[in-house]
Amino acid sequence: xxxxxxxxxxxxxxxxxxxxxxxxxxxxxxxxxxxxxxxxxxxxxxxxxxxxxxxxxxxxxxxxxxxxxxxxxxxxxxxxxxxxxxxxxxxxxxxxxxxxxxxxxxxxxxxxxxxxxxxxxxxxxxxxxxxxxxxxxxxxxxxxxxxxxxxxxxxxxxxxxxxxxxxxxxxxxxxxxxxxxxxxxxxxxxxxxxxxxxxxxxxxxxxxxxxxxxxxxxxxxxxxxxxxxxxxxxxxxxxxxxxxxxxxxxxxxxxxxxxxxxxxxxxxxxxxxxxxxxxxxxxxxxxxxxxxxxxxxxxxxxxxxxxxxxxxxxxxxxxxxxxxxxxxxxxxxxxxxxxxxxxxxxxxxxxxxxxxxxxxxxxxxxxxxxxxxxxxxxxxxxxxxxxxxxxxxxxx
Amino acid sequence: xxxxxxxxxxxxxxxxxxxxxxxxxxxxxxxxxxxxxxxxxxxxxxxxxxxxxxxxxxxxxxxxxxxxxxxxxxxxxxxxxxxxxxxxxxxxxxxxxxxxxxxxxxxxxxxxxxxxxxxxxxxxxxxxxxxxxxxxxxxxxxxxxxxxxxxxxxxxxxxxxxxxxxxxxxxxxxxxxxxxxxxxxxxxxxxxxxxxxxxxxxxxxxxxxxxxxxxxxxxxxxxxxxxxxxxxxxxxxxxxxxxxxxxxxxxxxxxxxxxxxxxxxxxxxxxxxxxxxxxxxxxxxxxxxxxxxxxxxxxxxxxxxxxxxxxxxxxxxxxxxxxxxxxxxxxxxxxxxxxxxxxxxxxxxxxxxxxxxxxxxxxxxxxxxxxxxxxxxxxxxxxxxxxxxxxxxxxx
Numbered sequence: 085x086x087x088x089x090x091x092x093x094x095x096x097x098x099x100x101x102x103x104x105x106x107x108x109x110x111x112x113x114x115x116x117x118x119x120x121x122x123x124x125x126x127x128x129x130x131x132x133x134x135x136x137x138x139x140x141x142x143x144x145x146x147x148x149x150x151x152x153x154x155x156x157x158x159x160x161x162x163x164x165x166x167x168x169x170x171x172x173x174x175x176x177x178x179x180x181x182x183x184x185x186x187x188x189x190x191x192x193x194x195x196x197x198x199x200x201x202x203x204x205x206x207x208x209x210x211x212x213x214x215x216x217x218x219x220x221x222x223x224x225x226x227x228x229x230x231x232x233x234x235x236x237x238x239x240x241x242x243x244x245x246x247x248x249x250x251x252x253x254x255x256x257x258x259x260x261x262x263x264x265x266x267x268x269x270x271x272x273x274x275x276x277x278x279x280x281x282x283x284x285x286x287x288x289x290x291x292x293x294x295x296x297x298x299x300x301x302x303x304x305x306x307x308x309x310x311x312x313x314x315x316x317x318x319x320x321x322x323x324x325x326x327x328x329x330x331x332x333x334x335x336x337x338x339x340x341x342x343x344x345x346x347x348x349x350x351x352x353x354x355x356x357x358x359x360x361x362x363x364x365x366x367x368x369x370x371x372x373x374x375x376x377x378x379x380x381x382x383x384x385x386x387x388x389x390x391x392x393x394x395x396x397x398x399x400x401x402x403x404x405x406x407x408x409x410x411x412x413x414x415x416x417x418x419x420x421x422x423x424x425x426x427x428x429x430x431x432x433x434x435x436x437x438x439x440x441x442x443x444x445x446x447x448x449x450x451x452x453x454x455x456x457x458x459x460x461x462x463x464x465x466x467x468x469x470x471x472x473x474x475x476x477x478x479x480x
Numbered sequence: 481x482x483x484x485x486x487x488x489x490x491x492x493x494x495x496x497x498x499x500x501x502x503x504x505x506x507x508x509x510x511x512x513x514x515x516x517x518x519x520x521x522x523x524x525x526x527x528x529x530x531x532x533x534x535x536x537x538x539x540x541x542x543x544x545x546x547x548x549x550x551x552x553x554x555x556x557x558x559x560x561x562x563x564x565x566x567x568x569x570x571x572x573x574x575x576x577x578x579x580x581x582x583x584x585x586x587x588x589x590x591x592x593x594x595x596x597x598x599x600x601x602x603x604x605x606x607x608x609x610x611x612x613x614x615x616x617x618x619x620x621x622x623x624x625x626x627x628x629x630x631x632x633x634x635x636x637x638x639x640x641x642x643x644x645x646x647x648x649x650x651x652x653x654x655x656x657x658x659x660x661x662x663x664x665x666x667x668x669x670x671x672x673x674x675x676x677x678x679x680x681x682x683x684x685x686x687x688x689x690x691x692x693x694x695x696x697x698x699x700x701x702x703x704x705x706x707x708x709x710x711x712x713x714x715x716x717x718x719x720x721x722x723x724x725x726x727x728x729x730x731x732x733x734x735x736x737x738x739x740x741x742x743x744x745x746x747x748x749x750x751x752x753x754x755x756x757x758x759x760x761x762x763x764x765x766x767x768x769x770x771x772x773x774x775x776x777x778x779x780x781x782x783x784x785x786x787x788x789x790x791x792x793x794x795x796x797x798x799x800x801x802x803x804x805x806x807x808x809x810x811x812x813x814x815x816x817x818x819x820x821x822x823x824x825x826x827x828x829x830x831x832x833x834x835x836x837x838x839x840x841x842x843x844x845x846x847x848x849x850x851x852x853x854x855x856x857x858x859x860x861x862x863x864x865x866x867x868x869x870x871x872x873x874x875x876x
Binding site for chain 1: 608612736737738739740741745746749752753757758759760761
């Protein structure tokens with residue numbers, strides 16, 4: 085991981101809190117914020133009245149075997165625990181109504197800062213639906229977007245695989261621990277995602293899949309992504325939950341129409357009637373996401389302490405770099421050849437944690453593109469980085 | 481025809497005006513209104529400065545052969561000329577931005593007062609599209625609605641035929657004279673429609689089809705109907721014109737979605753993106769039309785001199801009969817067995833021309849249903865005719 089990694093004892097304290105029965109994400113976020121660190125929260129758990137007694141016992145007397153397993157998980161290369169309050173936590177996911185207290189990552193966590201499009205749909209997709217999932221995933225990947233989905237059978241798996249096959253990046257959000265692959269037949273796919281993207285979960289290592297995990301998983305898929313595309317979905321599909329959460333989070337929802345006689349088109353048609361954008365091509369999705377990217381960049385920039393967004397301003401965000409000296413320093417550090425995050429930190433003298441969010445803002449504005457190996461590049465040779473009319477928001 | 485028929489010399493005067501080159505529908509409506517009748521307008525045409533000279537010559541010195549042919553057309557049973565200002569002119573069509581100056585009818589003109597749903601679509605429809613057209617037409621006909629379309633190949637023809645096969649009624653609006661069947665292979669279908677419904681045109685007998693006639697024909701299809709359903713349509717289809725006109729006329733537009741890979745779904749998808757209602761079943765259309773029917777009834781009642789609609793009133797219209805003594809007289813004249821228009825006129829002592837519009841209001845409110853042979857019946861045995869919650873707006 086290019087960004088700072090959590091010290092081992094702080095990570096283990098986080099795991100103790102995350103594994104405590106009956107302690108929700110909101111309670112954990114509050115506890116850690118109040119005490120300044122997970123370690124401090126654990127150390128004072130005995131005298132903390134807000135923790136239910138069962139959780140308090142678990143936090144104060146953790147199971148030795150579980151703790152040893154957690155330590156082994158944390159020690160493996162490519163494994164990361166990213167707490168909500170850390171700068172490495174994905175900025176878009178932080179913005180949702182009930183964000184996770186922390187994320188477990190197996191793979192490269194820098195992909196979580198890249199612009200993502202979710203592709204979700206039925207586990208029992210038709211051949212046509214699978215072909216559509218592959219075609220849209222390929223187009224998103226080729227335009228420099230990360231394809232995010234849920235590793236399920238059917239549409240999810242087809243989207244992940246097609247993004248990888250196109251040389252792109254994909255993120256799988258799991259309803260299990262990152263070390264528990266579900267469904268089992270996606271073991272090889274999960275290994276490929278881990279190697280070229282990231283497996284993400286809010287559930288600690290070893291957690292088995294439970295039905296109630298999947299709606300929670302879905303809010304993370306939607307929350308990481310600029311928009312969610314539903315390819316095929318029945319009326320009771322979990323994909324409709326993901327789409328509803330995306331809409332509630334202010335992200336765009338896209339749906340593919342289909343025959344009125346296809347049960348797997350019903351869910352998409354319901355979404356369209358409820359306001360989702362009917363799309364026929366990947367370009368329509370990408371065009372729409374450019375507008376969302378500009379709005380989100382504007383919002384993020386305000387939240388990150390840059391000049392606040394102009395009230396009522398709906399058009400493309402004025403170029404950040406022209407107004408903010410830190411962004412100007414970052415842009416000077418960037419190049420038309422890919423530069424690593426560490427090199428950017430050296431050149432700009434900005435902390436790596438701040439860089440991650442700033443780079444997302446610039447990616448959303450279409451000024452910067454993610455390159456392979458967690459590196460960044462100015463979006464187009466010869467392009468004026470200050471131009472608000474930059475047409476893309478990413479590039480492989 | 482149950483309603484008063486135009487006197488022969490007035491009908492011939494109308495034909496002289498309608499055949500005059502360069503005299504548009506708006507000009508003719510104005511002329512006739514100013515002079516009180518078509519006869520008076522023709523008699524004073526020589527001194528009428530608003531008539532272009534070529535039109536004036538044609539009106540004052542009509543072609544003898546054409547006039548003889550017009551006389552023969554008018555003399556045939558089932559042939560009617562309905563001027564815009566007449567009470568027989570369909571109330572919904574009168575409401576559009578540029579209504580025709582008159583309609584030529586071959587068939588039973590009372591069907592034009594019944595609630596209609598337009599079904600339109602591609603001439604080169606797929607087998608699936610044709611099957612959908614048939615299924616929706618059958619459902620509309622069976623629920624007591626007249627199916628209105630344009631007699632074209634493909635979707636139009638399938639909709640007309642299915643409505644007739646279901647024992648229902650259908651109206652074909654033509655871009656030619658009612659005696660010129662286009663396309664030629666629809667000769668038999670046109671004869672069936674004439675026998676069990678109506679062929680309608682604003683073009684005088686003998687008029688051949690010209691490309692510019694068909695968009696004009698489409699505005700009449702949309703204008704006669706509570707809503708327009710587009711089954712299959714390419715991006716350049718004339719059906720999109722019909723749909724746009726329907727929307728501009730304040731009517732509902734419905735579209736069937738389809739595969740993103742089907743060129744004939746593109747037009748429907750464009751309509752849905754532009755605000756048309758995506759529908760999967762005929763019931764969805766019928767549910768929606770009930771609301772439109774109530775609004776239109778409210779509007780018509782106001783325009784017909786009944787108690788005006790309450791400003792801002794959006795719900796189902798309060799029952800007309802409770803508020804208006806003429807409607808109360810009409811309801812007393814109605815029965816749970818079908819009653820002819822002449823009998824209703826006798827019983828209620830209301831003029832037939834006024835009855836037609838009042839019956840449409842009551843049909844739209846779901847109180848009255850059209851029965852076979854141009855007769856009318858209270859919508860349901862035992863139903864309280866004053867109930868605003870009447871569920872249907874028609875019944876065969």
